[in-house]
Amino acid sequence: MNSKTRGMGGGKGGDVIVETVARLMVPFIQLFGLYVIIHGAGGPGGGFQGGVIIASSFVLYVVAFGIVKAGNRFSEAKNIALFSTGVYLYAGVGLLCIICGLAFSAEFLNYGYIPLTHHFEENRALGMDLVEVGIGITVMAVITSIFFNLVWKREGEEVEGED
Amino acid sequence: MIWHLDLTLLFLIVIIAIAAITVRDLLSAIMLLCAYSFLMAVVWVEMHSVDVAFTEAAVGAGATTAFLIAALSRTKRWEKK
Known part of the structure; x- marks a missing residue:
C-alpha cells in the first residue's frame, strides 16, 4: 500500500478523534446489533437488520482505521467461513x-x-432465535465482504481519476 | 396516521428524488439518496410499519450509502456533461 492511496483505501487511518470515537462506538453498535437479532421474534428487528447493523460497525472500523488493518483482522477466509456457517x-x-x-x-x-x-x-x-442468529451471521459476513471488496485497492492497480 | 405530516414528507421525498437525479456532483447525489432513505424510513414509521422502517434505515441509509461512497472512491466525483 503506497502513500498515493488515501482515505478509506489507504493504509493509514484518520485523526485521533475519529479513531477514539470509533473505538468507543464499535462495541456498542455490535451490542445493539445483537439486541436487534435476539429481540427479532417479538418486536421490530430480526436477523437481517441486526446483521446489517453489525456489518455497519465494520464499515465504521474501516473508515477510522483503514482497510489494511480491518482486512488483516477480518480476512476473506474468515468471511467465507462465517457466511457458510450461517447458512448451515x-x-x-x-x-x-x-x-x-x-x-x-x-x-x-x-x-x-x-x-x-x-x-x-x-x-x-x-x-x-437460532434461525435468526444464522441469518444474522450470514448477512453480516456478506455485507462486510461486499464492502471490503469495494474499498480494497489492490497492489499495482491503477486508480483512475482520483481528484 | 397524520395526513398533513404524510403529505409533507412525501412532497419532500419527491423533491429529494428529483434533486438526486439532476445534481452534477455524485457525492451530493449519494447524500441525497441517504436523506431519501431516511425520510422514507420516517414515512414507514408513520404508517406503523416499524419493521420495514428498521430495514430501510439500516440498509438504505446505512449500508447502501457506504457502498456507494466506496464505489465513488474508485472513480470520478463529477459527472460529465
Whole structure:
C-alpha cells in the first residue's frame, strides 16, 4: 500500500478523534446489533437488520482505521467461513426439525419439534432465535465482504481519476 | 396516521428524488439518496410499519450509502456533461 492511496483505501487511518470515537462506538453498535437479532421474534428487528447493523460497525472500523488493518483482522477466509456457517445453521435447524418431527409431521423449520425444552412453545421460540442468529451471521459476513471488496485497492492497480 | 405530516414528507421525498437525479456532483447525489432513505424510513414509521422502517434505515441509509461512497472512491466525483 503506497502513500498515493488515501482515505478509506489507504493504509493509514484518520485523526485521533475519529479513531477514539470509533473505538468507543464499535462495541456498542455490535451490542445493539445483537439486541436487534435476539429481540427479532417479538418486536421490530430480526436477523437481517441486526446483521446489517453489525456489518455497519465494520464499515465504521474501516473508515477510522483503514482497510489494511480491518482486512488483516477480518480476512476473506474468515468471511467465507462465517457466511457458510450461517447458512448451515439455518438449514441445519430446518433439517433438525424434520428429523425430530418424523414421528408427527416432518415439516421444514417447524421449530416446535426440536427437543430443547419440554414445552412446544418454548422450543418454537428457541428455534426461531437460532434461525435468526444464522441469518444474522450470514448477512453480516456478506455485507462486510461486499464492502471490503469495494474499498480494497489492490497492489499495482491503477486508480483512475482520483481528484 | 397524520395526513398533513404524510403529505409533507412525501412532497419532500419527491423533491429529494428529483434533486438526486439532476445534481452534477455524485457525492451530493449519494447524500441525497441517504436523506431519501431516511425520510422514507420516517414515512414507514408513520404508517406503523416499524419493521420495514428498521430495514430501510439500516440498509438504505446505512449500508447502501457506504457502498456507494466506496464505489465513488474508485472513480470520478463529477459527472460529465
